[in-house]
Amino acid sequence: MHFIITDAWLAKSRAVHLSGTKLVLAFLGLSLGLMMLAAVLYHWVFLKGAREGWPVIGTLVKLVVKDEFEQRDRFMRENLDAMARRLGEMQAKIVQLEALGERVSGLAGVNPAEIKVIPGRGGALVSGRPLSMEELQATLADLDQLTDQRTDLLTVVESRLFDQKMKNMMIPTQQPVQLGHVGSSFGWRIDPFTGRSALHTGLDFQADPGTPILAAAGGVVVTQEVHPAYGNMVEIDHGNNLITRYAHASRVWVKKGDLVKRGQKVAEVGTTGRSTGPHLHFEVMVQGVPQDPQKFLAAGRDLPMLQLAKATVDGAVPGALRKAARR
Numbered sequence: 001m002h003f004i005i006t007d008a009w010l011a012k013s014r015a016v017h018l019s020g021t022k023l024v025l026a027f028l029g030l031s032l033g034l035m036m037l038a039a040v041l042y043h044w045v046f047l048k049g050a051r052e053g054w055p056v057i058g059t060l061v062k063l064v065v066k067d068e069f070e071q072r073d074r075f076m077r078e079n080l081d082a083m084a085r086r087l088g089e090m091q092a093k094i095v096q097l098e099a100l101g102e103r104v105s106g107l108a109g110v111n112p113a114e115i116k117v118i119p120g121r122g123g124a125l126v127s128g129r130p131l132s133m134e135e136l137q138a139t140l141a142d143l144d145q146l147t148d149q150r151t152d153l154l155t156v157v158e159s160r161l162f163d164q165k166m167k168n169m170m171i172p173t174q175q176p177v178q179l180g181h182v183g184s185s186f187g188w189r190i191d192p193f194t195g196r197s198a199l200h201t202g203l204d205f206q207a208d209p210g211t212p213i214l215a216a217a218g219g220v221v222v223t224q225e226v227h228p229a230y231g232n233m234v235e236i237d238h239g240n241n242l243i244t245r246y247a248h249a250s251r252v253w254v255k256k257g258d259l260v261k262r263g264q265k266v267a268e269v270g271t272t273g274r275s276t277g278p279h280l281h282f283e284v285m286v287q288g289v290p291q292d293p294q295k296f297l298a299a300g301r302d303l304p305m306l307q308l309a310k311a312t313v314d315g316a317v318p319g320a321l322r323k324a325a326r327r
Contacts, residue, residue, distance in 0.1 A: 097150055248271055
């Protein structure tokens with residue numbers, strides 16, 4: 001395509017040659033410019049009409065905004081309903097956890113009333129409505145407070161149970177000889193050497209030589225020696241002024257200062273010292289006073305361990321055994 005451009009007096013002229021490619025590019029550029037101009041005008045007219053409330057444009061804007069708000073509100077409502085359902089499930093689990101915590105705290109000797117808890121709620125459903133965001137947030141805050149309180153309670157219970165477990169492990173309720181039977185019991189008897197009445201301060205377990213002697217509870221070996229009357233002897237301190245003695249052993253497997261645990265082999269049955277035959281002489285002493293070991297062993301079999309530990313710490317068991325020792 002050729003264009004000839006001249007001035008008004010035809011004095012000068014200029015010829016312009018446009019190829020097909022140039023024509024296409026020119027057409028595209030013109031179209032793009034017109035589109036941008038139309039978009040700018042539409043945007044300006046639309047905004048101006050929305051601000052000034054032109055009838056047609058204002059109605060269109062309200063419809064668009066209303067539809068967008070409805071979609072957003074529907075999306076939020078669906079999410080709030082799902083969160084409310086999950087919140088209800090969490091509250092039910094918290095109630096179960098609270099009931100379990102109260103039962104466990106009773107075993108640990110902890111009064112749940114000492115720790116402030118959120119009061120229970122219930123009643124018949126009169127009418128139901130969806131939760132608002134504010135109500136959901138308030139319920140979540142209450143749930144967070146309740147979980148903090150349950151955590152505090154269970155932490156106290158855990159500490160108390162651990163303390164009681166440690167105390168239980170230090171009380172001599174383990175049978176010191178598994179395969180032996182009781183010979184002489186605690187109390188007054190006829191002495192086999194003198195033939196006179198004498199107080200037998202322990203419990204004799206008849207067993208074959210070499211039978212393992214087990215620690216009745218965990219503790220520290222405070223004595224390991226050869227005694228004129230007790231022969232090869234081991235004494236274990238269990239704390240709370242409570243000591244067990246194992247006498248007449250043929251062989252000792254521990255030494256003074258060793259830490260031993262419940263049921264650990266500390267010696268072997270023998271007949272050393274003042275003895276008429278192979279057996280274990282087992283004693284329990286509280287504050288240096290011999291007690292009847294059978295009461296501890298029977299308590300370990302028949303009574304809850306927590307009650308025995310509490311009684312020993314509070315002095316109830318030693319007091320009762322001290323009366324038995326005086327009889």
